[in-house]
Amino acid sequence: MSVVPTLLRSVLAVVALCAVIATEGCKPPTPPLTAQEQQTVNELTQNMQTHCLGRFLIDLPKSIRGSTQQTVGYNHExxxxxxxxxxxxxxxxxxxxxxxxxxxxxxxxxxxxxxxxxxxxxxxxxxxxxxxxxxxxxxxxxxxxxxxxxxxxxxxxxxxxxxxxxxxxxxxxxxxxxxxxxxxxxxxxxxxxxxxxRELNDIPTEPGFCFEGGFLAGKADKEEEIRAVFDFKKMPDVQIRWSGDSHAQLDDTLLQRPGLSELISRSNGALLRKGVVKIPGVFEVEEWLMAGDMDQAGGKTIKGHYFKMEGNSKSGNPHTPFFEVVMENGGPIESTFDANGNYTVTPASLTEKEALALWDAVSKTIRMRPGAL
Structure with missing residues (x-):
């Protein structure tokens, strides 16, 4: 089933929703987690597994399933x-x-x-x-x-x-x-x-390009593209997606794109956080996090979250590859029906604070793989 979330019906962009936005963007403090929320986050993040994607590394919860969808391309050929x-x-x-x-x-x-x-x-x-x-x-x-x-x-x-x-x-x-x-x-x-x-725990040390289950040795000189989708068996509405392209050069960065105010309004949403993120060896890293209505089957919606990070948006090349990471909480899942044949919906698996905590635990681990280039 292909259902495009309400949050994705327009080109992603950011508007000035903070009264004053500094260089680091708008980053309101995250409220403290309740005891139950802290337990949920601990269970998700206490055992993390390093994944090698492209020429980057990222740590994901061990409870996440291996990439359920993967597309790997080399030099558009x-x-x-x-x-x-x-x-x-x-x-x-x-x-x-x-x-x-x-x-x-x-x-x-x-x-x-x-x-x-x-x-x-x-x-x-x-x-x-x-x-x-x-x-x-x-x-x-x-x-x-x-x-x-x-x-x-x-x-x-x-x-x-x-x-x-x-x-x-x-x-x-x-x-x-x-x-x-x-x-x-x-x-x-x-x-x-x-x-x-390549097994999951096999992290290469020589130059080359990783994908789930494999590795292509070689220096960074051609266009390499990878898209991978990860989800949780017990939380099918929570999904983490990785996209990388070593030659993508966009006209603007994530936070420079106009037009998000209408998107937020249409989804009854709110901007939770946006700003510049510092990742050693990676330029122009920005994140944008929002809450809003997420489309479900049968025209129904639930409250959920859409978080995005982009790196090297305008400077993508073999040595500074473009990447983006997206996390959805409350994304579309397989249709279910009640006794009368009506579509049923289930609330998002994570609370807002749990989603933010998981996002921070994952996104802050992104780094270039040593020796990758």
């Missing part, structure tokens, strides 16, 4: 995925099955669907195939690579063009598009050779 656990023998069997499946497929016009398979090493397999069985011609290709690494499988996919066949020699459009299949095969071979699987 390659999509990276960590697949399930397989022994080397099972990996080889699965590669044979994939090859057989691709060989059996045909394009709707009769062209081959499968073009080649290669093994740069005993644990790496590369397939070249059509992008789909219904392409207008057979020039749109996909290079699909797999690597077995310590009982896990890393998959990489890159789109390519191949107009090397004689039939394209007199095609005006084909002459404007170069064949890229050899370069993409070489790129995936290089990336797969540099990639390895």
């Amino acid at each position: 390659v999509v990276i995925e960590v697949m399930g656990t397989l022994s080397l023998n099972e990996f080889n069997i699965r590669m044979g099955q994939i090859e057989a499946e691709y060989r059996a497929k045909k394009h709707s016009e009769g062209w081959p669907y499968f073009y080649s398979v290669s093994s740069p090493s005993p644990t790496i397999k590369l397939f070249e195939r059509l992008e789909s069985e219904n392409e207008l011609d057979d020039s749109a290709r996909v290079i699909e690579g797999y690597k077995w690494s310590d009982d896990k499988v890393i998959k990489m996919v890159a789109k390519a063009i191949d107009v090397s066949a004689p039939k394209f020699q007199n095609d005006v459009l084909a002459k404007q598009v170069p064949t890229t299949t050899p370069q993409k095969r070489a790129l995936l071979t290089d990336l797969l050779q540099r990639a390895r699987s």
